[in-house]
Amino acid sequence: MTQPTSTRPPRALVAEDEPLLRMALCADLLRAWPDLQIVHQATHGEDALRQALTLQPDLLFLDIRMPGMTGLEVADALQEDWPADVPMPLVSFVTAYADHALEAFQQGAVDYITKPWTPERLGQSLRQMKQRWSERCAWMATGGDDHAPQLAEPAWVGQLAAMLHGRAASAPATAPAATERWRHLPVAVGSKTFMVDLDEVHWFEAADKHLKIVTATQVYWARLSLKELQPHLDPDAFWNIHRSYIVAAKAVHSAERDEAGRMQLRLKDRNDLLPVSRAQQGRFKGY
Template sequence: MPKPPNPTALIAEDEPLLAAALQAELARAWPELRVLSIAGDGHTAVAQALALQPDVLFFDIRMPGLSGLEAAAELAERWPADVNGRAFPALVFVTAYDQYAVQAFEAQAVDYLLKPVQPTRLQKTIEKLQRSGIERRSSASEMEFALETTLARLSTLAAQVAPSEAPASPVTSPPAAPLRTLVCSVPGTLGTKVRMVPVGEVLALDAADKYLRVLTADAEYLIRTPLKDLLPQLDPTAFWQIHRGTVVRAEAIDFVERDESGRLHLRLRGTAERFAVSRLYAPRFRAM
C-alpha cells in the first residue's frame, strides 16, 4: 500500500516574524507537515489556498484586506465541491482576542491558537488535527453540505467575535426607519436624471462594481449606497439575502434550480436574470 502523502498547510499572517515563528514551531512539533506558503494578507491567502488546496489553514484573525474570518468565509464560498478534489481544509485561527472571543471559537468547534503561540497549546492543536486525518467526501453533495455548514459556522462566529473588535460606544444609534423610496440614477444619463423608485416595485438589489443595481419589472437603476447600509432598512420577511451582494423580493421568486456542481440559482418573476445563491444562504432552499 502506498504511503499517504505528507499533510500540507498554509499560514496567513501579516507580521513576518510571527509567521516565521509559527512555521518554526510547526517544524519542530510536526516534522511531516509541509508549509506550502505564507500569505501576508487575506486576499492573497484566499488565492493561494484555492491554488494549493492545503490540508490545514492557520489564519491570523487580524490581517490587511480581509480578516481571517472573512478570508475563511470567502474561501468556503469559492471552494470547489468536487468529489475528486480535497475537502475543505481544517481551520485554525490565530488570535490575540480575550476569553469571551475564545469561548465563541470553542462554541463553534473551531480550533484556535492564542498569541504568542505556546508550544504546549500548539501540540494539542496538532494532535487534534492528526486525529481528524485528511478527510475526503464520498460525494459532491456531501462536500457541498460540509461547505454550507462551515460557512454557517463562520457566520455565527463572526457575529460573536466582531463586537469585541470595536471599542465600546456610550451612544446607541436608533434603529433605521424602514425604506419606502430609493433615489436612483437612471443609467446612461451621467447622473443628470434620477427616479424615485418605491421599494414596493423593487425585485432585486445586486452589487456591481461601485454601484448597487436596483431591478424592477420594467427597468434597472443605480445607487451608490452599499447593500450593507440598506439591509437594516429592509423588511427581512419581504427581502431575502441570497448572496453577499444580492437581495431579492421573496414573493417574486419563481423557481430555484441546482446545477451539476450542486450550486443553486434562482429566477424572479418579472426579470429574465439568473441569480446565484451563496452557500451561506442555500439552506433556506434545502426543502426545495
Template sequence: MRTLIAEDEPLAREGLADWVRDTPGLQLVGAVGDGPACLRAVRELQPDLLLLDIQMPGLTGLQVLRELGRDPAGAAPLPAVIFTTAYDEHALTAFELHAVDYLLKPFERERFDEAVAHARQLRLVDRTPPPEALEAASGGAVAGPLTRLLVRDMGRIIPLQVEQIEHLRADTKYTAIASQGHTYLVRLPITHFAARLDAQRFLKVNRSCIVNLDFVESMTPDESSQLVVRLRDGSRFTASREVSKQLRADAL
C-alpha cells in the same frame, strides 16, 4: 495535511512556517499576509489546514471565511481552521465556526502541536460552518442563541449540545461547563457565554454562575433571604440579592 498560513506580521508568518516545515505530516503550500490574498490562496491551493490570523489588511480572517461560505455548491470544502490572533474577544465566534483551536498570541510550540493534533483527529469531519454562522461572524446577520459548543475531553474534541449543559461556573480565566456528569474547562471567561445563551433557559444567578433552569430542582431562601438554587445533580448556587428578588417577583 496541506497547510496554508495567513498572517500579516512577517516575523510571525515566518515563525509559523518554520513550525509547519518542522512538523511531520504537514506540508506548507503557501504563506500570505492579507485577507484578499488568503481568499485567493484557499480557493486556488485548496489546503487541508488553514492557520488564520483575524486582524489582517483588506479582509479579516472572519470575513475571509464568510466569502468562502458564499462559494457555489460543489466548490472545495473549507479547510480545518486554527485561528492565530492577539485578540481574545473573537474566541466565542471561533467556537461557533467550528474552529479546531484558537491560539492566543504569544503561544508556545506545545500549544501549536496540540492544535495540529486536534486538526488531524478531525480531518475527516465535515467542518464547514453553517451560512448563518459565517454571516454573523463578520458583522452581518445577528447570531441567535448558541446551540452547540466544541469542548475538549481526554485528548478528544466533543460537540456539546447547549441544551445538555447543566451549569457554567467561572474558574479564573476559564469557564467550567457541567453536563451529564462531566466537567469541561473552556478557555473563555463566563461573560462570553452570558449574552449568547437562551435567556428563556439559562439564568445567571450571580457573577460567577449560570444555571440551566431545565435542571433546577428547587430554590429555597437562606438565612439572608437569598435563594439557594439546587440542581438535580446536587449542586447548589446562591443567587444574588437582585436575582433572588426578581425570581420571587416572577413566581406565580
C-alpha cells in the same frame, strides 16, 4: 477535485501579515508536523481568500486582524464561495486577540491559538487538527457520500457563550432603536435623481463601493453598501442569499444546482441566476 487520503500529506495555507511571525509560525508548524505541505503564505485577507479558493488547501491557519479582510471575514467568505463538491478546509485561528474566540468557533474553527504561542500549545492544537484530518480521510475513504464529519465544539466555548450572555443580561436594558423600513430608494442618473420603488426591485448586488439595483427592465447604481441597506428592508420580502446579493422573495422562480453542485436561484422575468451561499441553502429546500 483533490481528495484527502491516508497516504497524502495535508496541504496548508498560512495567513499572517507580520513577516517574522509568519516565518516563525510556518517553521513551528513544519517542526511539529513534518509531513505538512504549506502551499501558500498569505500576507493579507484578500490574498488568503483568493489563494484558498484557487489552491483549495486542506488546512487553514488564519490570523484574525490583517489588512483588508480579517481572518473571520475570510472564513465567512469561504463558506459562501467554496465549491460544493470539495470538503471545506479545517481552520485554526492564530491571533493576539482572545476576544474573538467565540466568533471563531462559530465559524467552525478546529482551534483558536493566541500569540505568543508555546510549542506545547501549538502541539496540542495540531493534535486536534491531525485528529480532524484523520476523520476527514476516513470519511473520504468511504466515498464521502454523506455530510463531512462535524467539528466537536470544545466544552469551554459553551461556557464562554453563557458567560457573555450573562454579562449582557446583567447590563441595563435599553430599547433598540427603531429602523425605518424603506419603500423607495433614491438613485442618481446623470443630473437627475429617481426614486426606485422597492416593490419593483428583483435583486441588489454589491459591486465594489456601489450598489447595483436590478428591476425587471432597468439597472440602477447607488453609493450604498448591502450592509447599510439591509436593516431598512423587510426581511420577509428581501432575502440575504449571499454576502454580495439580496434577492426579492417574489422574484424567485426556482432553485437549482450547476455542474459543480453550487446552488443558484433562477429569477422570474429576467431569467437570471444568482448564487446562494452554503449557509443560506436550507431556505430553498422546498424549491
